[in-house]
Amino acid sequence: MTFDRSNLEHVARLAMLDLSDDELDSLAKDLDHVLSHFEAIQKIDVSDIDDTDLAKTITTPLRADTPAGSLSNEEATKQSARAEGGLFVVPKVIG
Amino acid sequence: MDLTRATITEIAAALDAGSLASTDLVEHTLRETGRLEPEVHAFLHVRDRESLLREAKESDAARRSGGVTSPLAGIPVAIKDNICTIGTPTTAGSRILEGFQSAYDATVIEKLKAAGALILGKCNLDEFAMGSSTENSAYGPTTNPWDPARVPGGSSGGSAAAVAAGMAFTALGSDTGGSIRQPAALTGVVGLKPTYGTVSRRGLIAFGSSLDQIGPLARCVADAALVFDAIAGNDPRDATSADIATGSACDTLHDSIDTIRVGVPRQSWGEGLDAGVEASVRSALDQLGPAVAEITAIDLPLLEASIPAYYLVATAEASANLSRFDGVRYGLRDKQAGTLDEMYKRTRGHGFGTEVKRRILLGTHALSSGYYDAYYLRAMKVRRKIADDFARAFETCDVIALPATPTPAFPIGEQIDDPITMYRNDLYTIAANLAGLPAISIPCGLHDDTLPLGVQLMAPRFEESRLLRVASHWEAKLGTLGRPPRISANGGDAR
Amino acid sequence: MTTHYEAVIGLEVHAQLMTRTKIFCGCENRFGAPPNTLVCPVCLGMPGVLPVLNERAVELAIRAGNALGCDIRSRSVFARKNYFYPDLPKGYQISQFDQPVCEGGHVPLGDGRSIELTRIHLEEDAGKSFHPEGGGEHSLVDLNRCGVPLIEIVSEPVIRSAEDAYSYLVNLKRILEYTEVCDGNMEQGSLRCDANVSLRPVGTTTLGTKTELKNLNSFRATRLGIEAEIARQEKILTGGGTIRQETMQWDADRGVPVPMRSKEEAHDYRYFPEPDLPPLLLSQEKLRAVRDAMPELPDAKRERFQTEYGLREYDAGVLTDSAQLARFFETVVKHFPHADRAANFLMGPYLRLQKEQEGDDLLPVEPEALAQLLALEKGGAVSPAAGRQVFEAMVRTGKAPADLVKELGLEQISDDGALQTVVDEVLAANPEQVAEFLGGKEKVLGFLMGQVMKATRGKGNPGVLTPMLRASLEAKRG
């Protein structure tokens, strides 16, 4: 499998990363190189593995349904680059 | 007492005896930091002198009134800057979190504070712990105290350098694929990565959630054991925290190891291992031999495959973990952007460094439609096979010994543009993360009499006591390195 | 020859669980608080935070599964669903993907038929983003709802009409309310419905291109929205066009489905197992405990109302139609142990008034207060007719029935002398009717009784008046 600039543009869109033209070129090359090295794992026989859970018998712990308090609105919003009236402000959400 | 070399046990005894005060420790640390930081750049933030001295005085007063029981009381500890602390910035070495203040302390910080330790400051790291050299910090690289032209390793390079240079008595790092052990080895200190689930991850800014563990970097194995005992334990606020009482690792440190069987993977001596490193590790094994029951060869056939398995799993998890840095609620925001998507893309495109973007892209690809089975799922299966290989190996041995790194510290700038070469630095360390095992790196001498080298031990899950016991005996034979002679010019005696 | 089409509809219903706290943190699960005041580092997606699963949320999901006849998986797995949106702080939603907590099951339609379910899974709700009026280029984000526990109930695509989709939703809501899994408040968004709609020629089995219809936030919207979407697709298909796979939003004001995004890219959610949460393993003991704590279901309650309270099947059905009304009835009867009278009052004046007020919600009267009123009525202190006036005043003012009886001067008149005067006056004023009665027309008695009650402004005690009126008339036969 090769990885080219169009692959990169696709994943950059999914990952919401703005990349310059130079970055697109160099990162596409990097990732193609890295992935070609990683092809080695395609040769490993994994047909005997059907469960990748390392700790099969451990269940997720459960939390009692008891309120534990919240932050104040001030604390919650003070580090936002833009918050007004206790709300986070973002460029318009479309749709 | 030479405070640049003293162990925590020695310092605690002197504090108890009244021949030393916590304020002396603070003064020493701040003096050494002031002297060495311009060259080393181990810290992103050192707390202000006034606060530290006030806390030290309180600690000294508590000790005089008999209110102190922990050996860590009054001792300043340096913290890797991907661990959340109230009252200091927490940046993870990233521009995207410049100036960010955590609203809470990580569980390990709560535990250190409960033990009476002082939080000294925040250490430099590769951005979001992604790297093996600390060159990927948005705030500039850390240099190796043994040779300022070389890297200290990474990603906990700042923590390692702070301990190696004698600025910190001990430090916390985090280890996703070797990020504690590799810099420990390259700077000549001890670095412990605990069993996955032993130390709470709550408050550790996630890189690879199924691999990350917090652990100590220390001047000796006993110090590492002390810090480990202080930070380990079940945390109900971390669902992956193990509910298993492991007991104190310090208590059994000096018990005999004469029944211990040591396994050495045949695959350790493969291509890419520096000849000097190999000689040093073999010599260290020769010294360990007489103390243990046996040293035998074992097989870890997938050691080489651990690199792709690790980089696919870790980056896949990271690609999701780093989505929260979107400019909405905290951190950097690109204010030029007119639309929402533009805001996301520009904030993240400019806020993250190249290596972080490279890994987010790789991880996104590994999870994306049409590639999930071939990359993420297959990597998880290989990971499972590696864990099974370890389980098999531990049927015939009690600990596994192998090099910590393939080479000594490399020059700054040498590998930064070559991801594959950079990723190979983790060859010997990442298998322990994939299998969730505890592992430790201890110094095993100097390469060409100039650069530190480390040897590594791994044990079955939750066998930190065994791991540290063997490491402690081995360390007694190999000796510690102390501070690099080149920076010891002014000495470090507190009195 | 024209092609006839049939609709293929699948519903995805999101139900907020009635927990005290959110699914992964200790913030309160509560509607209506000031924006961003029920948030903490965990639900804000601050760096370094970790989720811990709420036990109650798990129990309520299992309970819903039990009530709907699902298989409860002994091992289910949480997964991250990745997408960027300002109301999703982590950039992924913790949900369940290929191993949900419940599989299978069905929702009865109330007429003997039922709709099969694919699955029920647990997940976290997102926050809310909205556009201020005249706010121009910006949206505002409130994260109070973010992390509220949800179950998503997914039906098989086997619903064939908007009418069936409507009954599905009505019956599902009733079961979720009954089991106290969800409060069913569609206005507040506790229960939300999305529909996948496609059409295919009658007689074929392959599925057509589907659209996803969102924002169906009432029963009415569900029916009208699906009807309109079916009509829209049918028009396109009969005109020779093709359906685009897209997400539509129901515009209730204009009564049309509108496309949500024009340049929507195909989503790639990149689901993968949530590394912060080990799998959820459910022991037999846990499943048994949840089953033992299961509230009574509608059918069982209807039967019990017949046996325990001696109600007729129809009455029992009406009173158990909603869990709230059934609970209200039982509380009334606890304080006023005459089930037949309580049932009559609820089925009569109560539901009539509720209907007049055009609400599905209970009237603002405490069941204890209604029990007091019924006791006053039974004890003769107030007549049934006056009781209805008092009840209306109770709903209006919230005052106690005894106080209202006094305030409105509605004490029942049982005094013989006073009532005899009224009867005499009425008979004197209606000589024609008196004559008709004496001529054998029995049913005039009803008219005369009405006149008497009117004259007492409904306060006359019918138990005293009825024999008195008859006796006075008989006395005129002379």
Ligand SMILES: [Zn+2]
């Ligand atoms: Zn919260």
